[in-house]
Amino acid sequence: MSGTGTAGILEPLAPCVHCGFCLPACPTYLATGDENDSPRGRIVLMRSLATGVIAPTDSSLGDHLDRCLGCRGCEPACPSGVAYGAGLAAARQALVEVKGLPWTARMILRIFATPLLWRPLLTMARWFRSTGIPRALAGEGRFSFSMGMLAATAPSHFPASPLPRPGSARASGGASVALFTGCVMDTLFPHVHDAARRTLATNGYRVVEVQAQGCCGALHEHAGDHDGASDLARRNIAAFEGTVDFIAVDSAGCGALLKEYGHLLGTTPASEFAARVVDVTELLAAKGPRPAGPLGDDVAYDAPCHLQHAQGVHAAPLAVLGAIEGIRLRELPGADRCCGSAGIYSLLEPALSRDVLEMKLASIRDADPIPSVVATGNPGCLMQVGAGLLAEDLPVRAAHPVELLDAAYQMDGTYGPDDSHSARFQK
Ligand code: SF4
Ligand code: SF4
Structure with a gap:
């Protein structure tokens, strides 16, 4: 491994003192109970990779790092300031340099690097969604769950009358x-x-x-x-x-x-x-935002990992939802914990992804009263949580916070x- 790669792994992980405070914040550790699927265990593995104690080709090392969601839920739980995400990125890059990527990952990444591929493919998926077939087929099995993910990309609110269509010049002034x-x-x-x-x-x-x-x-x-x-x-x-x-x-x-x-x-x-x-x-x-509403929804805010942990943004989405008159807003237990989506993780690690999702669904299912909307600002979370809600036939829909604010502005x-x-x- 290159010296740059070694330092890139070791330096961000250096403050770790193996105290274990991060373990209860880690969804994969909670799902498997395996120390090697915890932040502390993975840090030991990554250090061993960087110092040459474990070879990059060691399958157990690759498996446990592949099973990490990259959600960075361990970072705010760490009193020592370990930059886990930076260490993980460097370790994954080092493994890819030696082993390459699995063909499924290579194919998916190639598609998303090429607009001439992803745009027609995803546009066809949206057309298929409009037939209603994905929603009808949504369910628990792997195929049915993927149908649920597609169905969950549909708008959460259907306006009573056509909404203004953005597209031509009116606005002036302002940033x-x-x-x-x-x-x-x-x-x-x-x-x-x-x-x-x-x-x-x-x-x-x-x-x-x-x-x-x-x-x-x-x-x-x-x-x-x-x-x-x-x-x-x-x-x-x-x-x-x-x-x-x-x-x-x-x-x-x-x-x-x-x-x-x-x-x-x-x-x-x-x-x-x-x-x-x-x-x-x-x-x-x-800007406040400008007050809106009323809407009568009971909204549970669920923080996307890459908003709360990676960007440190938590108050802003709550302020957006809080500007809507009439909604009842709350955060359920585990609202700051990953839903198991994590980019293409749900495709590459479907079983563990679903185990992680189940913890999220249990929190929604057990809420009293059960919310009518789960609000979350990330497409992967909307699809993962939305598919889970459809699979369990829960009377809850997933929506982006700006969808709710937009619907409220329409209402008022x-x-x-x-x-x-x-x-x-x-x-
Ligand atoms: S990452 Fe932080 S919380 Fe976790 S074991 Fe290391 S020092 Fe403790
Ligand atoms: S990034 Fe998420 S899944 Fe990975 S070790 Fe940290 S908390 Fe666990």
Whole structure:
């Protein structure tokens, strides 16, 4: 292993004193009870990898690191300040350099690196969703659960009348904002993007469009494909260069990596790009946001790991939901714990992913009263939790926080007949 790789693993993990305070925060340890599936156990394994005690080809090492969600739930639980996520990223990169990636991961990452592949594939998936077949087939088995994941990408609220369609110029003044559109969000969750544009414009931002964006690269980086993530980062940095004041993100997983582009590439343009990235709820919370509603939902907020742990954003989504008159807002036990989605983890480690999800579903199922909505700001979480709710036939739906705020603005008549809430920014 290269000296850089060794230091990249050892330095962030150096403060670990093996106290074990992180163990109860780790979903995989709670699911398996195996010390090697805990942060402390994995830190021992990663140090052994870096110092040559264990070979990169050791299958048990690879298995236990593959089973890590990368959720970073262990970081806030650690009193010593171990940067677990940085150590894990370096260890995974070191393993990929020696062993390569499994073919399933290579295929998935290739698709998301190529807009000519992911856009038609995901657009066809959205069309298939509209037939209602995925929802009808949703259930417990592996195929049925995947159908549930697709069904869960549908809008959570259906407006009584057509909502204003963002797309032409009206807004003027105020800070300029462009949405980071991404891949899965742009094709399976365009209704969330539209809700984000409308709510931002309603709160005084000048919303514009930036073309030539692509996938953020988070799936690649988490899998250890550092080069693939870097290529996508450079493409996005070029697309946004000289455009807007803020790059708003409504996908926590994307936002976490976009904010890390400076570290990923180590260049000044990358750092300048990263400094402009904000979660959409951060921008809305900075303006209040403007009160809305009423809605009658009983909402349980579930924090995406990559928003709460990776970005340290917790108050902003609660402020967005708190601006909606009439909703009953709470956080259920384990709301800050991973749901088991974790990028492509649910595809590569389906059994453990479902075990982790089951803990989340039990918390929802056991709530008294049971919520009507689980609000969470990440596509993977919306799909994973949504599919679990469908599989258990629970009377609960998953929704993005801005979807709820958007629905509330519609209910109270905030949106007028003028349909223009964004301007197109063509480089
Ligand atoms: S990572 Fe932190 S909490 Fe976990 S064992 Fe090490 S020092 Fe303790
Ligand atoms: S990142 Fe998540 S799954 Fe991995 S060790 Fe930390 S808490 Fe456990």
